[in-house]
Amino acid sequence: xxxxxIVIIEKEGKILLARHANxxxxxxxxxxxxLEPGESAKECVIREVKEEVGLEIQNIQFQKTQSWPFPDxxxxxxxxxxxxxxxxxxxxxxxxxKWFDPDNLPNIPKPGSVxxxxxNLFIKKK
Numbered sequence: 001x002x003x004x005x006i007v008i009i010e011k012e013g014k015i016l017l018a019r020h021a022n023x024x025x026x027x028x029x030x031x032x033x034x035l036e037p038g039e040s041a042k043e044c045v046i047r048e049v050k051e052e053v054g055l056e057i058q059n060i061q062f063q064k065t066q067s068w069p070f071p072d073x074x075x076x077x078x079x080x081x082x083x084x085x086x087x088x089x090x091x092x093x094x095x096x097x098k099w100f101d102p103d104n105l106p107n108i109p110k111p112g113s114v115x116x117x118x119x120n121l122f123i124k125k126k
Contacts, residue, residue, distance in 0.1 A: 001067070003074045005044045006032040008118040009057055011082035011099055015122050016053070017106065018097035025095060028106040029115045032075070041076045049080070053097050054088030057081060063121060066114045077114045079121070 008030045009016040017028035033048035035041065042060050049057050057080040064077045087097050100106065102123045109115040 001072050001074050003035045003041070003076065004032060005035065005041055005048060005076050005078060006030045006114050006118065007045050007049065007057075007060075007078040007080055008063075008122055009049065009055070009080050009082055010122060014099040014101050015119065016055075016082070016087075016097060017100050017108070017119075018053070019095045021091065021093060021095045024109075026107060027109055028096075028098075028100070029109050030118055031097075032115075041078070045078050045080065052090045052093050053085075055085040056083040058083040063118060064114060075114050077118050079118065 016031070018031055019025060019028050031049055031052050033044060033052070035044045039047070045060055046057065049055055059081040061079050062076070063079050066075045066077070067073070089097055108119055
């Protein structure tokens with residue numbers, strides 16, 4: 001089983017969602033990635049966000065976990081706040097990333113996924 005993180009990031013009442021370059025290209029979702037050996041889940045969140053979109057984050061909080069059978073993942077969900085930086089895409093991973101108002105979301109993952117839960121957790125807080 002491969003441990004992975006997924007994170008929803010908030011900035012000024014909006015959330016960061018991204019469209020992947022090579023999979024699920026019809027939806028916008030949270031940033032995610034696999035833990036490296038010896039890395040904590042929070043360290044992975046910080047690294048993945050920096051690598052994929054070039055942003056600094058703060059107030060990282062655990063939200064939930066979920067096992068995912070394809071391809072044998074254990075996903076650890078987090079929320080975080082934007083700290084600084086402008087979006088700079090890692091083109092090998094992402095096609096696009098934008099800040100979205102919760103009242104004007106693009107096509108997002110379906111219910112039953114951690115990404116859907118994290119997005120809806122944010123919407124319910126507003």
